Amino acid sequence: xxxxxxxxxxxxxxxxxxxxxxxxxxxxxxxxxxxxxxxxxxxxxxxxxxxxxxxxxxxxxxxxxxxxxxxxxxxxxxxxxxxxxxxxxxxxxxxxxxxxxxxxxxxxxxxxxxxxxxxxxxxxxxxxxxxxxxxxxxxxxxxxxxxxxxxxxxxxxxxxxxxxxxxxxxxxxxxxxxxxxxxxxxxxxxxxxxxxxxxxxxxxxxxxxxxxxxxxxxxxxxxxxxxxxxxxxxxxxxxxxxxxxxxxxxxxxxx
Amino acid sequence: xxxxxxxxxxxxxxxxxxxxxxxxxxxxxxxxxxxxxxxxxxxxxxxxxxxxxxxxxxxxxxxxxxxxxxxxxxxxxxxxxxxxxxxxxxxxxxxxxxxxxxxxxxxxxxxxxxxxxxxxxxxxxxxxxxxxxxxxxxxxxxxxxxxxxxxxxxxxxxxxxxxxxxxxxxxxxxxxxxxxxxxxxxxxxxxxxxxxxxxxxxxxxxxxxxxxxxxxxxxxxxxxxxxxxxxxxxxxxxxxxxxxxxxxxxxxxxxxxxxxxxxxxxxxxxxxxxxxxxxxxxxxxxxxxxxxxxxxxxxxxxxxxxxxxxxxxxxxxxxxxxxxxxxxxxxxxxxxxxxxxxxxxxxxxxxxxxxxxxxxxxxxxxxxxxxxxxxxxxxxxxxxxxxxxxxxxxxxxxxxxxxxxxxxxxxxxxxxxxxxxxxxxxxxxxxxxxxxxxxxxxxxxxxxxxxxxxxxxxxxxxxxxxxxxxxxxxxxxxxxxxxxxxxxxxxxxxxxxxxxxxxxxxxxxxxxxxxxxxxxxxxxxxxxxxxxxxxxxxxxxxxxxxxxxxxxxxxxxxxxxxxxxxxxxxxxxxxxxxxxxxxxxxxxxxxxxxxxxxxxxxxxxxxxxxxxxxxxxxxxxxxxxxxxxxxxxxxxxxxx
Numbered sequence: 091x092x093x094x095x096x097x098x099x100x101x102x103x104x105x106x107x108x109x110x111x112x113x114x115x116x117x118x119x120x121x122x123x124x125x126x127x128x129x130x131x132x133x134x135x136x137x138x139x140x141x142x143x144x145x146x147x148x149x150x151x152x153x154x155x156x157x158x159x160x161x162x163x164x165x166x167x168x169x170x171x172x173x174x175x176x177x178x179x180x181x182x183x184x185x186x187x188x189x190x191x192x193x194x195x196x197x198x199x200x201x202x203x204x205x206x207x208x209x210x211x212x213x214x215x216x217x218x219x220x221x222x223x224x225x226x227x228x229x230x231x232x233x234x235x236x237x238x239x240x241x242x243x244x245x246x247x248x249x250x251x252x253x254x255x256x257x258x259x260x261x262x263x264x265x266x267x268x269x270x271x272x273x274x275x276x277x278x279x280x281x282x283x284x285x286x287x288x289x290x291x292x293x294x295x296x297x298x299x300x301x302x303x304x305x306x307x308x309x310x311x312x313x314x315x316x317x318x319x320x321x322x323x324x325x326x327x328x329x330x331x332x333x334x335x336x337x338x339x340x341x342x343x344x345x
Numbered sequence: 346x347x348x349x350x351x352x353x354x355x356x357x358x359x360x361x362x363x364x365x366x367x368x369x370x371x372x373x374x375x376x377x378x379x380x381x382x383x384x385x386x387x388x389x390x391x392x393x394x395x396x397x398x399x400x401x402x403x404x405x406x407x408x409x410x411x412x413x414x415x416x417x418x419x420x421x422x423x424x425x426x427x428x429x430x431x432x433x434x435x436x437x438x439x440x441x442x443x444x445x446x447x448x449x450x451x452x453x454x455x456x457x458x459x460x461x462x463x464x465x466x467x468x469x470x471x472x473x474x475x476x477x478x479x480x481x482x483x484x485x486x487x488x489x490x491x492x493x494x495x496x497x498x499x500x501x502x503x504x505x506x507x508x509x510x511x512x513x514x515x516x517x518x519x520x521x522x523x524x525x526x527x528x529x530x531x532x533x534x535x536x537x538x539x540x541x542x543x544x545x546x547x548x549x550x551x552x553x554x555x556x557x558x559x560x561x562x563x564x565x566x567x568x569x570x571x572x573x574x575x576x577x578x579x580x581x582x583x584x585x586x587x588x589x590x591x592x593x594x595x596x597x598x599x600x601x602x603x604x605x606x607x608x609x610x611x612x613x614x615x616x617x618x619x620x621x622x623x624x625x626x627x628x629x630x631x632x633x634x635x636x637x638x639x640x641x642x643x644x645x646x647x648x649x650x651x652x653x654x655x656x657x658x659x660x661x662x663x664x665x666x667x668x669x670x671x672x673x674x675x676x677x678x679x680x681x682x683x684x685x686x687x688x689x690x691x692x693x694x695x696x697x698x699x700x701x702x703x704x705x706x707x708x709x710x711x712x713x714x715x716x717x718x719x720x721x722x723x724x725x726x727x728x729x730x731x732x733x734x735x736x737x738x739x740x741x742x743x744x745x746x747x748x749x750x751x752x753x754x755x756x757x758x759x760x761x762x763x764x765x766x767x768x769x770x771x772x773x774x775x776x777x778x779x780x781x782x783x784x785x786x787x788x789x790x791x792x793x794x795x796x797x798x799x800x801x802x803x804x805x806x807x808x809x810x811x812x813x814x815x816x817x818x819x820x821x822x823x824x825x826x827x828x829x830x831x832x833x834x835x836x837x838x839x840x841x842x843x844x845x846x847x848x849x850x851x852x853x854x855x856x857x858x859x860x861x862x863x864x865x866x867x868x869x870x871x872x873x874x875x876x877x878x879x880x881x882x883x884x885x886x887x888x889x890x891x892x893x894x895x896x897x898x899x900x901x902x903x904x905x906x907x908x909x910x911x912x913x914x915x916x917x918x919x920x921x922x923x924x925x926x927x928x929x930x931x932x933x934x935x936x937x938x939x940x941x942x943x944x945x946x947x948x949x950x951x952x953x954x955x956x957x958x959x960x961x962x963x964x965x966x967x968x969x970x971x972x973x974x975x976x977x978x979x980x981x982x983x984x985x
Contacts, residue, residue: 106896124620126731132625132847139845139900144892147899149413151586152422153626155727156511159417172730179730204557205897212534215414219526223519224478228398228796229469231476235433238487248480248505251512255416279478 094120095187099134101146102194104203107210111203113192123183127170128153128160130182131193147206155179155318158254161261162207163194168258168316176256176318196257198266200303211257213303214271220299221292222275224284237283250278252319262316265305270313272300273329274321280332290336297333350603350955350970353757354458359444359976363462366758370805378403381807382566382815384551386538386593388415390510390788391771392572393517394795400524402800407564408521408530409553411537411588411902416518419574419586420791423510424631424724426494426502427474427788429467434491438499440464445977447786450496450676451751451779452929452945453979454609454953456972458758459777466797467789471503473796477516481505494784495632496676496984502785507631507724513788517795536562537902539833540826541569541597541767548597548767549816552826554834556902559895561830563823565815567807568766570799571597572791575750575772577610579910579917580862581854583747584616584629590906591913594754594773602762603955603968605755605775607913608921611782611930612863613748614680617731617741618700627746628731630703630724632784635673635680637708637717638741640664642692642701652694652702652740663687671984678781678930678943679984681745685863686941688744700742709737745863749787751778751930752920755955755970759802760794763955768803770794775953780929834894837904842887846903849884853911856880861917866934873918881911916956916965923967926950938981947979 097118104111116138121130128150135145150160155176162177164170170180185191193207201209239247251274259270276296279285285292307326314323355362355369373381381404385396388410396408412418430443443464448455471489475481481503482490491500505512524530533553540552542563550565576591577583598604615630641662643655663683665672673680684701693699709717714737718725725736732742753775760768760776771791778786816822860873884907892898927936927943928950936944953970 122621122623124733125623126625129623129625133623136845136847139889139891140843142891145900147897151412151417151588152419153587154422154628155730156508157417157419157421157586159413174726175730179727181730181733183733208897211413215416215522215525215532215534218519219522223523224476225523226473226476226520227401228394228473228520228800231469231472234431234471234475234481235488239483240487241483241485244480244483244487247478251478251480251505251515252508254511255414278480282478282480284476284478 094122095182095185097121097185098190100190100192103146103206105205107202107204121182123181125182126153126178127164127180127182128178147208149208150178153178156254158256161196161256161258163197163261165192168196168261169318174318174320176254196261198260198304200266201257201260214255214257214268216303217268217272217296217299218275221288221295222279224279225288239283243281247278247281250274250281250321250325253321254319256318258316258318259313260304262312263305264310264312265308267307268300268304269307269326270317270321270323272296273325276329276332277325289332290339293329293332294336294340297329350755350763350968351757352456352970353759354456355758359457359461362458363465367801370801371808373804373808373811375403377811379405380811381405382407383568383570383803384409384564384566385570385572386551387418387572387574387773388412388521389418389420389572389574389771390514390517390791391795392418392570393514393521394792395570395572395770395799396530397517397520397524398796398800399803400527400529403529406524406530407533407566409533409536409538409551409564411535411556413534415521415532415534416515418514419589420514420788421511422586423788424507424629425633426492426504426509426785427470427513428494428501428785429471429503429789430464430501431468431471433489434500436499438501442499443467443501446497447777447783448779448977449982450783451781452943452982453779453947453951453974453977454928454972455777455779457974457976462798463777463790463793466793469797470789470792474513474516477520479505479512479516492633492636493674495635495674495680496783504633507633507721510788513792517792538593539596539830539905541600542822542826543600543764544816544820544822547765550818550823552823552830554830557897559834561827563818563827565818565823567810567815568768568803570768570770571754571773572770572795573773575753576910576913577747577750579854579914580747580858581851582619582624582627582858584613584627587626590910592906592909594769595909595913597754597762597764597767599958600764601958602764602767603755603957604752604916605953605955606752606920607917607956608861608924608931609751609780609929610747611677611749611751612681612745614677614684614745615703615743616746616748617728618695618697618744628727629746629748630728630741630743632677634703634721634724637720638673638703638705639707640673640701640703642687642694646691652704661687661692668984675984676781676783681863682932684745695742700744702740703743704740705736706740749782751775751780751782755953759805760799761802761806766806768799770799780931833905834901837888837890837901838894840886840888840890842889844887844889846888846890846900846907849880849888850903850907850910852880853877853907853914857914857917861914861921864932864934865921867922870918870922874915874922877911877914877918884908884911919965920954920956923954924950942981945981951979
């Protein structure tokens with residue numbers, strides 16, 4: 091059966107967006123290695139409530155690694171030590187008895203802390219609203235098999251579309267850029283035949299909205315390391331290429 | 346209180362009903378649409394698709410969601426696929442066959458007219474999603490691929506790796522954000538609906554609480570659309586996301602909306618078994634795995650050998666043995682009940698003896714590991730992350746878990762509840778799946794409701810109110826509703842008990858799973874009806890909610906949701922007790938065939954049970970809507 095470990099947690103506590111934050115230390119004893127990281131925090135919270143202290147606020151929803159709600163800096167790594175794994179899918183078997191674990195919220199100016207470990211990521215929705223769609227009204231679609239999409243196109247489009255919008259790329263980036271998120275969203279649509287009509291306008295609008303909210307990308311590559319869906323930074327290169335083309339084409343110089 | 350339940354099903358042949366209704370419904374002309382305000386609560390497949398479509402039409406839409414972004418809604422977690430009667434595979438599919446499979450799969454407890462319409466518009470959904478850029482799986486020629494799913498003998502399921510829900514939701518979300526940018530949709534995130542506002546018998550708005558600063562706000566509109574999902578979290582452990590709850594629907598129920606068939610809950614056969622007592626949720630492994638995985642347990646009781654040491658002769662592939670025609674692809678309720686059967690017999694596997702094997706070794710020998718990896722790679726990875734076991738080497742262990750709830754608010758053919766002006770879409774309504782939903786049908790229904798049904802039917806309601814402005818939020822009905830929410834918030838904070846909300850939620854879940862789970866008995870349900878209220882009473886007296894009302898306070902959010910789940914649980918027990926038959930996901934042990942299959946009672950129970958709230962502490966009233974079957978013959982479902 092499962093074995094148990096004892097941990098010391100350093101957790102960021104902050105009462106509200108404008109309040110001053112601090113680290114608090116909690117002992118997490120008798121944690122089963124089969125528990126997920128968030129279940130470990132659930133247990134700590136139960137104990138806090140019993141002792142009359144307000145529980146640690148952290149966000150999660152599906153706990154299956156797909157909704158993108160959860161996201162913690164664990165020992166300075168976005169989503170913790172296991173590659174390609176969102177916080178909710180990280181299990182305590184990745185840790186050892188006696189470990190000290192530092193838990194912080196995503197750190198980025200464009201993600202203000204709401205409370206403790208919860209942050210406001212609405213700036214990512216603004217990037218989508220700027221052009222992360224194909225303009226097709228309900229009912230206006232042709233038959234789905236009218237336009238074949240070669241597998242060589244469909245597969246990378248899907249790899250980009252797999253982004254869960256968690257914000258780990260922003261948290262991991264030294265510049266707090268959301269370039270990987272933006273590039274994944276841009277390329278998902280730019281690669282597909284359906285997305286061609288708005289390709290240039292989309293690229294320009296989304297990249298520039300990203301720049302308005304977030305820092306600029308300087309190709310550190312930390313985002314790829316942190317991404318729970320292992321989205322490759324190739325998409326950033328492709329987006330940079332599309333952006334340059336877009337700047338030309340959108341000036342109507344290309345005829 | 347209530348007149349007769351009129352489902353407003355169109356007359357005429359099954360094939361003509363929707364076309365005729367679309368023509369006979371009144372329209373709102375394009376320049377009048379902007380005079381109407383519509384509130385959409387929820388931003389999953391149903392809510393996002395509805396809000397986007399209404400925005401495109403020109404209505405003034407307000408979307409309210411408790412998530413930080415519409416894209417978080419739990420539709421995102423659907424893995425397997427979406428059905429559509431495209432017949433791209435030339436294997437004999439048709440609208441009628443999809444209709445037939447769905448109504449049979451639902452054990453003949455849904456409306457023919459609704460289900461036929463669902464099958465009819467299914468094809469448009471695939472077109473719409475593809476045009477939005479949803480990256481469905483494709484063949485090498487570039488055309489769309491399909492796979493088969495439980496309860497069907499054709500391949501009609503469209504899929505996007507194991508992330509179909511994610512991709513469809515991102516499609517609907519992108520359409521929604523386009524309308525937000527266009528200014529037709531006003532988006533309110535982290536806003537939880539806590540009251541439905543009624544005026545002169547109609548739904549005229551809602552009251553929300555802002556989850557960040559606790560601000561209570563009234564919103565007024567000509568119509569309110571609830572697309573707020575199902576109530577599977579009444580079991581505490583389920584495959585639902587942690588925040589899923591019944592609150593929006595339940596608050597509407599308390600204001601007069603009927604709650605239909607609450608006892609119809611779906612226990613999904615392929616989930617990862619619970620590993621410990623602190624388990625916070627259960628994880629689904631897509632049903633699509635049953636295409637290639639073979640389900641078995643050891644023939645002997647308490648066989649302690651590792652799976653690879655058990656020879657074929659000592660294995661029982663119990664679904665293939667009992668149901669040769671459908672084998673591992675029998676519908677969910679049948680697969681779940683059979684898994685429970687072998688585990689109850691003491692033939693379960695794994696450290697807690699609480700699972701059955703789902704074995705891919707034959708498929709890998711036949712197709713090669715690469716093919717299996719391409720189809721299910723992400724699911725296998727997820728399984729390994731959770732269990733620490735590699736399913737390419739060791740068979741998966743699976744066990745049923747609550748996954749979906751077929752019951753929900755009663756709606757008529759036009760998706761309007763018995764409360765005029767209150768529409769209910771997706772899992773939140775009771776409509777199309779009868780007593781059991783087939784795999785890959787939830788995404789279909791959510792999007793059918795949002796893209797292709799509500800945008801027509803809401804106009805038929807609104808056209809009566811042309812020229813009437815939405816009620817001003819200074820009207821007393823809004824202030825009263827705001828006050829009710831404020832009182833509720835202070836009540837939770839003042840109890841000052843000793844146990845957490847989660848503690849009570851977990852205890853409630855155990856009762857519901859034991860008594861209103863996969864198999865139900867009269868005795869068990871009667872126990873539920875005494876134990877649930879007793880626990881609820883303790884909850885209301887002894888729960889501890891710390892902190893304040895004007896900050897992000899997750900215990901406070903959950904307190905109200907769990908209170909609603911308590912009331913719902915009691916209604917589920919009543920409904921299950923009153924339904925003296927077995928059908929689909931509702932299995933009453935007293936009503937089974939000699940072979941242990943569900944035995945329906947079509948004479949007395951071919952109806953929808955719709956419950957009316959009668960006030961705190963009073964017994965609810967059960968109303969019936971008789972189901973008429975003119976196009977299918979009611980038979981005992983057989984998947985042999």
